[in-house]
Amino acid sequence: MPKISSKGLNMPQSPIRKLAPFADRAIEEGKKIFFLNIGQPDISTPKAALDAVKNNNLDILSYSPSSGFDSYKKKLAKYYVENGIDIEADDLIVTTGGSEALLFTMGSITDPGDEVIIPEPFYANYNGFAVASGVVVKPVESKFEDNFALPSISEFEKQITEKTKAIIICNPGNPTGYLYTKDEIQKLADLAIKHDLFIVADEVYREFVYDGEEHHSIMSLPELKNHAIMVDSVSKRYSMCGARIGCMVSKNKELIATALKFAQARLSPPTFAQIASEAALDTKKDYFIEVNEEYKSRRDTLIEALEDIKGVKVAKPKGAFYCVAELPVEDSEDFAKWMLSEFDLNGETVMVAPAAGFYSTPHTGMNQIRIAYVIEKQNLLKAVAILKMALQAYTKR
CATH class of the missing domain: 3.40.640.10 (Type I PLP-dependent aspartate aminotransferase-like (Major domain))
Incomplete structure (x- = not known):
């Protein structure tokens, strides 16, 4: 059989997307997932951009x-x-x-x-x-x-x-x-x-x-x-x-x-x-003012809720829409997989991105996760409540 390149074999998996099969199975089992793992904003795309494609005359x-x-x-x-x-x-x-x-x-x-x-x-x-x-x-x-x-x-x-x-x-x-x-x-x-x-x-x-x-x-x-x-x-x-x-x-x-x-x-x-x-590019500056205010509000809501969980530490972001949290676990990837495959709270669970994949140094960031606060505040609060219960159950195993 022809050999795959060393470059291809050494290509790292995305820590953001590598747990997708676990999420797919969870959805097949009927679970609702709050996706905190990927930076896909839920903010509406400017109407002018969508209309430019819809109304083109090419x-x-x-x-x-x-x-x-x-x-x-x-x-x-x-x-x-x-x-x-x-x-x-x-x-x-x-x-x-x-x-x-x-x-x-x-x-x-x-x-x-x-x-x-x-x-x-x-x-x-x-x-x-x-x-x-x-x-x-x-x-x-x-x-x-x-x-x-x-x-x-x-x-x-x-x-x-x-x-x-x-x-x-x-x-x-x-x-x-x-x-x-x-x-x-x-x-x-x-x-x-x-x-x-x-x-x-x-x-x-x-x-x-x-x-x-x-x-x-x-x-x-x-x-x-x-x-x-x-x-x-x-x-x-x-x-x-x-x-x-x-x-x-x-x-x-x-x-x-x-x-x-x-x-x-x-x-x-x-x-x-x-x-x-x-x-x-014709989008008015008010768009960014409103979006910034929304993300800041989500950040503050998320940080406050995470800091209320025993054993969790959070680095407070000044920009973008991500934060890194340290969890009271040894392996956040194992915890993330477990949340998708073995845990739910009233049929709901959470997907996060294990942070070790954001480091180049081996065995670094093993107890950290990245959270993207790109969902509405009420859903962020639900997700953190689920995360809190999941940590309690996981650490008692």
Whole structure:
């Protein structure tokens, strides 16, 4: 029998989706599941985006340019300028989701065997993108007790070798919800310049920032003109996860020209989704004010309820719509599977994402889970009540 590639065998499973078979069986058994495991917002997609697809008058569903429709790129660049990021349309490439932007980035700045440094825990697919590109992830652990703040720069410098090509951050963070301060972003910028590294910033949650805090983009620092790469997406901003439209942004002309070759190889991003995304940019700012208030309210409701459970600790997020909680269990993945397969409260149970899959360091985060607060507050409270009873039953086994 032909052999599967080592790269394929080493490709990690998604900690967010790997428990799906357990959820499917639970549903077949008649259980209702509160899904706290995946960042699928329940906020309505802007009507303008949906109408742009419904009411289009295309005669031919044709390719777009490989870098995306010019009209969308110009409108997107204007959005960034209005948010303090001074770029032009030629500084970005439209991609099939933020995922493709990350893959184009990896392909453009690394060779097999090169290394990237990432503060952990981090978005699990960074591991997958690295494996697909033959790149080695060098993690620097951010601490739960520090609310997942940026680790000291000395810890980053310990990991830098002649093979290091980039530092990757997510701001605000997935899975932690941590929001980097202006000072932390500046420290990373200084480090990148000192060691001549790229900084890749995944900023897909930029709109979701709470408590009067401000988002500081890596693209706002002029000294990083040739070092900064931003990854973005409409998925979370406009609750358009299924559109699969993102972008890769950099003022480094050589980098964009290189990434364009990868874009040409996959032909083009999807046409209808670009039409919807362009229309979404007309969404009034009131939309984000209301959405932010809703997520902040959900966060506060969730944190208060979790802190009321004996033995549970929570890191309070400043952005995005995730939090990481420590549970009084040794193996949160086993607990998550058990909740789906063996536990219910009046026919209802909860699905969470075990946090170990968000770490690159083995056996780290084993007692942690990520919770996405993307369901209504009354359902969040129901889910936490079920989680509380499940923990009591699980620890008494």
